[in-house]
Amino acid sequence: MFAFGLVAVCTGCASGLNSHQKAELNYYEARGMAVEEKSPGAGAALGLLPGGGSFYGREYGLGVVNLLFWPLSILWDPISGHNAAQSLNYTATKAHVDRIQQKELADLDERLKTGQIDLTEYTLEKRKVDQKYSFN
Known part of the structure; x- marks a missing residue:
């Protein structure tokens, strides 16, 4: 019974990504x-x-716990490892997408400031950039 409770607690430590x-x-x-x-x-x-x-x-703290509970941790650590990697990828992707979106918007701002485009073109292009990187 203790082992089942421990598994339930530890698998919640690295729950991974939500559906959104x-x-x-x-x-x-x-x-x-x-x-x-x-x-x-x-x-x-x-x-x-x-x-x-x-x-x-x-997840070093959980790693130490799983090290101490090995071989029992084989029941949940593969899931924790998968979920942790997926979470790191999600965070890295969000940062990457934000960086490239901000670069495109800065380039667009520069084009407006230097007179290469007018306000109407700027507004249309900005909307396209926002749509390109928006998930909703």
Whole structure:
């Protein structure tokens, strides 16, 4: 019974992405804008080693716990490693998309400031940039 409770508690430590975040990451992946900082498959595979999935996903405290509870942690650490890698990829993708959107908007602002485009063109182009990077 203790082991079941421990599994329930530890699997909640790295719950991964919620459904909105998963859909958003899929959206960016489909458009070639996603960043894969860590491989979820590698995180899951490393979860079979003592604390490996958690350490791979930069969840060091959970890694130590999983190391101490190995081999029992094999029940949840592959899931933790997969979810942690997916969360890191989501965060990296959001930062990447924000950077490229801000660069495009800064370029657009510069074109307006130098008179290369007028306010009407600027407004239309800005709307296109916002739509390009917006998930909703």
